[in-house]
Amino acid sequence: MKKLLLLPALLLLVSAVATAQCNGRYYDELFSVKSTSNIPFGRNAEFDGDSIDLLMNVYEPDGDNFARRPLLVFAFGGSFTAGTRFSPDILTLCDRFAKRGYVTATIDYRLGFEDGNDSDTNQFKALIRGIQDMKAALRFFYKDAATVNDYRIDTTQIFCGGVSAGGFIALNHGYFKDSIFTNPPPDWVQGAYDEVGGIEGQSGNPGYSTKVKGVINLCGALADTLWIQPTDPVLVSVHGTADDLVAYTQDTTSVEGMLMGSGLIHIRANNVGLPNHLHSFTGAGHVPFILPIPFIPPASQYMDSTIWTVRDFLFQHVECDTATVSGVEDKSWSLPDMVVYPNPATNNIAISLNQIAEELRLIVYDIRGKQITEYTIGQNNNSLILSAHNLGKGIFLLLLKDKEGSVLRVKKLVIN
Numbered sequence: 001m002k003k004l005l006l007l008p009a010l011l012l013l014v015s016a017v018a019t020a021q022c023n024g025r026y027y028d029e030l031f032s033v034k035s036t037s038n039i040p041f042g043r044n045a046e047f048d049g050d051s052i053d054l055l056m057n058v059y060e061p062d063g064d065n066f067a068r069r070p071l072l073v074f075a076f077g078g079s080f081t082a083g084t085r086f087s088p089d090i091l092t093l094c095d096r097f098a099k100r101g102y103v104t105a106t107i108d109y110r111l112g113f114e115d116g117n118d119s120d121t122n123q124f125k126a127l128i129r130g131i132q133d134m135k136a137a138l139r140f141f142y143k144d145a146a147t148v149n150d151y152r153i154d155t156t157q158i159f160c161g162g163v164s165a166g167g168f169i170a171l172n173h174g175y176f177k178d179s180i181f182t183n184p185p186p187d188w189v190q191g192a193y194d195e196v197g198g199i200e201g202q203s204g205n206p207g208y209s210t211k212v213k214g215v216i217n218l219c220g221a222l223a224d225t226l227w228i229q230p231t232d233p234v235l236v237s238v239h240g241t242a243d244d245l246v247a248y249t250q251d252t253t254s255v256e257g258m259l260m261g262s263g264l265i266h267i268r269a270n271n272v273g274l275p276n277h278l279h280s281f282t283g284a285g286h287v288p289f290i291l292p293i294p295f296i297p298p299a300s301q302y303m304d305s306t307i308w309t310v311r312d313f314l315f316q317h318v319e320c321d322t323a324t325v326s327g328v329e330d331k332s333w334s335l336p337d338m339v340v341y342p343n344p345a346t347n348n349i350a351i352s353l354n355q356i357a358e359e360l361r362l363i364v365y366d367i368r369g370k371q372i373t374e375y376t377i378g379q380n381n382n383s384l385i386l387s388a389h390n391l392g393k394g395i396f397l398l399l400l401k402d403k404e405g406s407v408l409r410v411k412k413l414v415i416n
Contacts, residue, residue, distance in 0.1 A: 022101075022320035026070070027311060029099035029407045031061035042136035042204025047112045047126070054133055054203060056107040056140075057085055058151065059098040067323040068154035070314075072097055072104045072216065073137055077164030077287060080126035081111055081118075089163055089290045089303065096307050099407065103151055105141075109133035109169065121188050125196050130169040131176070132201025134160060138212065139205035146208070152325070157318055159214040159233075161310075164246060164287050167220020171265070172199075174215035174235070175227040182226045214317060216310055219287050221246050221259040225268035235269055235276040236313035237262040238306050240284030248280070275317070279309040301369040337409075338400055344414040345388050351398070352383040358403060364413075365397040372396070388415045 024030060035057060042054040061069075076083040076090050085106040094104035109130040113122035138158065145153045162170040176199065193199075200210075217237040222228075228235075239262035241248045249263040266278035281288055281302060289302035339352045351362065362375040362384070372391060375384055377400075393415050400409040 022322070025101040025320065026318050027100060027315050029096065029410050030101065031064060031099050032406055033095055033098045034060045034062040036060075041107070041140040042133060044110065044129070044132065044136075044201065044203040046110050047114050047122075047129070052110065054108045054110075054136065055085070056105050056137060057094070059094045059104045060151070061098050061101050061103075064101060065324045066101070066321065067152055067325050068157075068321045069101065069103050069152050070157035070318050071141055071151070071153045071159065072102050073134070073141075073158070073160045074104065074106050074216075075109055075130065075134055075160075075162035075166030075169045076106065077162070077166050077219075077290070078111070080123065080130065080165050081113065083111070083165070087163075087290075089287070090166075092303060093161075093307070093310075097311075100311065103153060105137065107133065107137045109166075120186070121192050124189065125192050127165075127168055127172060128193060128196045128199060129201070130165065131173050131199055132197070132203045134162075134169050134173050135200060135210040136203035136205055138210040139208040142208035142210075143205050154321060155209070155211075156213065158212050159216055159314065160212045161216025161218065162220065163218045163290070164220065167217045167246075168222075169220075170215050171217050171220045171222050173210070174212060174233045175222060175229075177227045177229075180224070180226055182224050214314070216314075217262060217265070218289075218306065219243060219246055219262070221261045222265060223259060225260050225264055228265065228268045228272060228274060230272045230274055232274055234313075234317050235265070235274065236310055237266060237276070237278045238281065238289075238309055239263065239278065240281040240286060240288050242283050243286045245286040277309070277313045279305065281305070304369055338398070338411055340398065340411050340413055343411075344416050346416050347388050349386040349388060349413065349415075350383065351386065353377060353400070354382065360408070361401045361403075363399045363401065364391070365399065367395045367397075386413075391415055 037057045038055045039058055040053055041056050043051055044054065045051045074090050074093055076085055076087045085108055090106045094106050098104045110133060113126060138160065141151060141153050141158065142155055144151050145155050160170045160173055212233050214234040217235060219239050239248050247259065247261045250260050262278055266276060269276035284302065289299055289306050337354050341350050359376060359378045362377055364372045366372055377384060396413040396415065398411040398413055399407055401407055
């Protein structure tokens with residue numbers, strides 16, 4: 001009970017700290033998003049020997065004038081046989097974090113197994129090909145930063161992440177070590193590893209770094225948690241405790257065998273002192289924020305929790321470099337500022353806005369993601385009063401949207 005009573009205060013504390021740093025950048029949704037699709041970053045041979053171009057989509061905070069910006073690179077899920085960089089869950093993640101000031105990217109990686117056989121050997125080779133392609137994408141941004149600097153990436157603040165199979169790619173990129181094993185690997189591992197060209201691969205942009213500051217693991221696993229060391233990239237994870245595809249702890253009966261899920265990864269990271277956080281979806285199965293559709297409950301609620309978990313963790317580890325690019329107007333500061341007072345509240349709550357250039361919508365959601373009510377705020381009426389009695393006790397989310405539906409501001413409201 002005490003933990004439940006402390007939750008509102010904790011959320012308010014996190015929100016207050018976030019607002020103080022960089023005016024809420026990297027925490028609040030301050031920007032609209034500029035996207036560029038089908039950017040080539042590499043080329044390599046698939047499992048059948050045919051070479052394909054590797055493409056990515058990049059999402060940037062529109063009007064952001066910071067000279068150095070953090071980067072999140074995501075890989076989609078699909079058991080190494082299906083999926084696309086246009087997967088709705090990945091697009092949602094890219095969009096929501098670009099609105100917070102990150103540059104985000106969703107990448108291709110090579111899919112498929114030799115002869116359609118999902119043996120341990122072929123799954124391992126598919127994983128290595130995926131890691132190679134992730135590394136090519138990371139090198140692409142290091143190369144850009146060292147040359148034309150189109151994306152203005154702070155190379156000390158690059159994070160790689162992924163969903164399911166993409167989580168395997170991100171985790172193994174961050175922690176795999178070919179010299180450390182709890183138990184000797186099977187005999188076939190070295191041959192398969194050499195056959196696909198090792199973990200660095202030749203997918204593109206040779207000569208540049210692939211170092212990341214952190215890993216975003218969304219329902220992935222590792223073959224050996226002993227790989228995790230105190231100086232490795234920081235880690236944030238989400239995982240369903242009833243995941244029957246990628247086990248939350250360990251599954252020794254599946255074809256993958258002996259994989260160690262986020263629960264065991266979290267324990268190992270804690271034991272060695274690696275900064276990390278795990279959000280467990282109690283009773284949920286595999287990637288609950290995807291199925292059936294990520295935009296309606298219950299998947300939308302799992303997606304919201306995923307975004308907030310990753311947001312809060314990254315915010316603790318991202319530095320705010322306030323150096324700016326001359327001649328670029330920073331649109332984040334021209335967005336309406338929304339003041340909610342008092343918060344927490346017991347009676348009426350006053351909400352006021354400034355810099356209103358058009359009619360806006362204020363939508364109130366409860367903690368489960370259900371819409372409670374909606375208000376219209378215009379240029380001639382930039383404030384309103386909410387009744388705590390009508391809303392009831394609890395934690396609420398206030399979303400300020402423009403007429404196109406873009407989220408301009410997000411605030412938490414606590415009613416005691």
